[in-house]
Amino acid sequence: MSRGLPAALAALVATAAAAAAVPTAQARADGRSLFFYAKPTQAQFINHADDRARGLKSNPFNADIDLPPPPKANAGKKGGRAGDNALFAFKLYSGPNLTRLVGTAVYNCTFNFAHEAICEADFEFARGSMVAMGPARLGSNFSRIVLPVTGGTGTYLGAHGQMTSTPSVYKNTQIVHFQLV
């Protein structure tokens, strides 16, 4: 019986070691940092000027609610106005030389005020997808945007964290950085 104890001890030690190792491995797998290079392929702007004008005259607000859009937000400037939509499509590459295509991305943005929009970004890869959503400043071109990552599928099931897209001077691309928790 006493000879059996070392085996039990070894099993327990192995169990203890495995128990300690599993969270570490998960932490490594989950705490991922991923980089992609996004090249724009298509864009579509949807101008809702008529809906905006109609909404100023015919709306569900009471007369005592007086909250007009900011006077300079929807006039006198180029670019999207409140309620307009913009769709952008990208090809995603693994490196800056844009040789290895790894996926695609689509940004669906609804403008609010002062050229800012709320965007839902869908990233499709061979083995899964990720979704991010949040504000983006959309001027004549993309500036740096940081969006919360709200979910994913496949390899990225339950993805959570943030996505940063930064303009790159190289080949008119965006550097997309996923920081997952």
Added chain:
Amino acid sequence: MSRTTCMRCLVAALALLAAALPASAASGAASASHSLRVYAVPNTVQFMNHADDRLRGMATNPFKFKSEAVILNDNGKEKGQGPFPGDDILYTFKLFADPTLTRPAGTALFTCYYEFLKRATCDSYFDLAKGLVLASGQVRFGQAHFTLGITGGTRAYLGALGQVSSVPAAKNTQRFDLHVTGTPQ
């Protein structure tokens, strides 16, 4: 103490260790949870009336249903003032840390897409000093009490989950209680 007894003690100790390790590891990976209260003053609003798109969609659509009866009167006009399906409203708020509205705490924006019965799916973000909190959920038009699910965040709120509760407050303000979980400790 005999050798067998000693070994049993050791086995028991290791069993305890094995049981404790996942717990400690889990607590090490545990995320922070905290609450934040802000007071919101409506700043701007934009209503988008999609009556023409709705009408066009009734005549030409990829489905086989007829939705005229949902929102049209016998005379062909929309019933009441809406908001109707497809309309959207954008709201911006100034946020303050105190009910007297003296300490600015950031801004918030709500984009609400209307469905049926004046209910909307709203996507919102709270732009706070330490980062951004994103929340979504259903809000009925004109209703001050609602709760949204927090779906993410950036910087200090990286990986945030939780909920935002809204209740009316004094001086025509809204009080938002953000219960944030899942952020790194």
